[in-house]
Amino acid sequence: MNQKLWLIKAPQSAIVIFLILNILSMLTYPGGILHDSSTIGYSFFNNFLSDLGRYLSWSGEHNFYSQLFFNSAMIMAGFIFSFYFWNLLHVFNLNSGILYWIAMIGTCAGVSGGISMAGVGLTPSDLYFSAHLDFAHWLFRFFFIASLFYTIIIFKTDLIANKYASGFVIFAILILAYILFSELGPDARESITTLRMQVVAQKSILFCFIIAVYIQTQGLKLILDN
Secondary structure: OHHHHHHHHHHHHHHHHHHHHHHHHHHHOOOOEOOEOOOOOOOOOOOOHHHHHOOEOOOOOEOHHHHHHHHHHHHHHHHHHHHHHHHHHHHOOOOOHHHHHHHHHHHHHHHHHHHHHHHHHHOOOOOOHHHHHHHHHHHHHHHHHHHHHHHHHHHHOOOOOHHHHHHHHHHHHHHHHHHHHHHHOOOOOOOHHHHHHHHHHHHHHHHHHHHHHHHHHHHHHHHHHO
16 A cells, blocks of 8 residues: 555646646746746746745845745645655565665665655755755756656666556657756856757756656556456
């Protein structure tokens, strides 16, 4: 029961709750973007998700409700996905050997990614910018490592059909592309165009994450049902 809870029900529920809380956060965001403090409300293509968690919006207004919804979503999701990766280790029943250590590294990275996700919610970007940025960067780096290593595990074991590894494969490839683009690509501070490019990239990787979680949990459901 605990495995089904943490590997299927909890992550699927977390995605739904995460989306609902983010929508509420967007609806209650006062306004302002990096390059223009006069805009009204949340701009899907010009505001980062982290803007929702600011103590003060870019317009200078108090951002109580928006930050409450967004930061709660990040902390909740981080907690659940940490437990997801911790329980994932035990599904494959690897007691020793190289595959066990590959899975262990994947789990440690996944748990660290979950902690980093919660860290993003605990460090509003306008109050703790350096810490917030570090958590945001390492969130994606850790999830890339976890996805890569668990892709290897699925392909090397016969417990789950290889097609379900696609959830990890696709996410690993796209998250690597996002890491390179966000850290080495155009600086959002340069212009409204570069800001929009980075914002769209961030929203795109979130969409891919949701799809990857769905694929992964469907594959795990087949294992646990049997």
